Amino acid sequence: MSSLAHSENKKLGLHRPILKGKVNFPLCLAPMVGLTHVALRESMREYLPADAFTIWPTEMLNSRRIPGEDLEKTPETLRAPTETGLVPQILGNEETEIAESVKRLIEWGAEGIDINMGCPVQKALKHNYGVALMGDPAYAAEVVRMTVKNSSVPVSVKLRAVGSTKEFDELLSFVMGLRNSGASWVCLHPRTAAQKRRGWADWEQIKQLHKAVDFPVIGNGDVQTVEDAVLMLQETGCDMAMAGRGLAARPWMLWQLGEELGLANPLGKENQKAPRTPQEEGAEYGRFLLKFIERCRFYFGEDLALRKVRFYVRTTHVWLDFGNALTGVCAKARTIDEMLIAVAKFFEATVEMCPRTELRQ
Incomplete structure (x- = not known):
């Protein structure tokens, strides 16, 4: 580990090396369709403690499409020249397509490859990838x-849970098959495919799995606050x-956790404190959103940027008081300049952010 080998950091995760030991910060963003693109990643990195290194996802990438795409122009694979720790997530089950996709993504800058075995949507199931693979351990x-x-x-590999802790042996057998095939770590979202976003994630499965295996386990599900x-x-x-939508809505969780661990502040925020109160977090959301809008325009152009920002706000507004009003503000804007003016005006008033929403993560 680097200079972040802090005693508290060791207690909170990082028991086993991830990404060949380069990872030294125990919180990362989950891959999410329509959200984990370059504009969001770059905007969120401003809250990462100085010298911290974590993994960063892309949106889900289809291995059937990657070989024929221009990765420097496709919105899902745009990247900033300075981005590090990129671990793109792929859907796939055919070796020829996977081989070509992996080759191209490594040339693109991938430092790891994540296989999605947790996507429960019908399109993935139809092609026998995503969570469908969990029904066939050998495959x-x-x-x-x-x-x-x-x-x-x-x-x-990112995977979903089994039905209950009583079926843990089934989960362990499945994970050991992945381990024996060369997986370097797994991420467990302990909510079944049938649950989708309903019900609470069963963290006990994460605990049991981590105890039972000898390689890294990342936990995912119901992380909405630091x-x-x-x-x-x-x-x-x-x-x-x-963390997924919760971290997208509250990216300064990275900064807050850095404070909890006694790490150096993010660059440019050396003499500041991370926002903590509902009012401070509401104001920070506004500042973040304005920068995010500008980055979306830079990377995606006017029309696509408008759609990307609206989707972000629709996804994250549930943590804001009167968040529905903000979605309306963004929906009415016909240009990015209009949106910037309207959003800035919206946050002239005090806006509070709630810690949690019933929308599961």
Whole structure:
């Protein structure tokens, strides 16, 4: 580990090396369709403690399409020249397509490859990838084997839970098949495919899995605040906590966790404190959104940027008081300049952010 080898950091995750030991910060962003693109990643990095290194996802990438796409122009694979720790997530089950996709993504800058075995949408099920692979352990292990065979960087797997802790032996057997095929780590979202976003994530499965295996386990599910992230790390013993919409809505969780661990502030925020109160977080959301809008325009152009921002706000507004009004403000804007003016005006008033929403993560 680097200069971040802090005693508290060791207690909170990072028990086993991730990404060849480069990762030294125990919180990361989950891959999300329509959200985890370059504009969001770059905007969020401003809250990462100085010298911290974590993994960063792309949106889900279809291995059937990657070989024929221009990765420098396709919105889902745009990247900033300075981005590090990129671990793109792929859907796939055919070796020829996976091999070509992995080759191109490594040339593009991938430092790891993540295989999605957690997507429950019908389109993925139809093609026998995503969570469908969890129904066929031997086939799932083969997908990992063929990916590892064609990769010079670590390969990980993001998967869903089994139905209950009583079925843990089934989950463990499945994960060991992935491990034996060369997976470097797994991320467990302990909510079944049938649950989708309903019900609470069963963190006990993360705890049991981490105890039972000898390689890194990342925990995912119901992390909406920095307190949730710390609790997951403490209760489950997992190596990292992964958060999706909650971290997208509250990217300064990275900064807050850095303060909890005694790490150096993010660059440019050396003499500041991370926002903590509902009012401070509401104001920070506004500042973040304005920068995010500008970055979306820079990377995607006017029309696509408008759609990307509206989708972000529709996804994250649930943590804001009167968030529905903000979605209306963004929907009415016909240009990015109009949107910037309207959003700035919206946040002239005090806006509070609530810690949690019933929308599951």
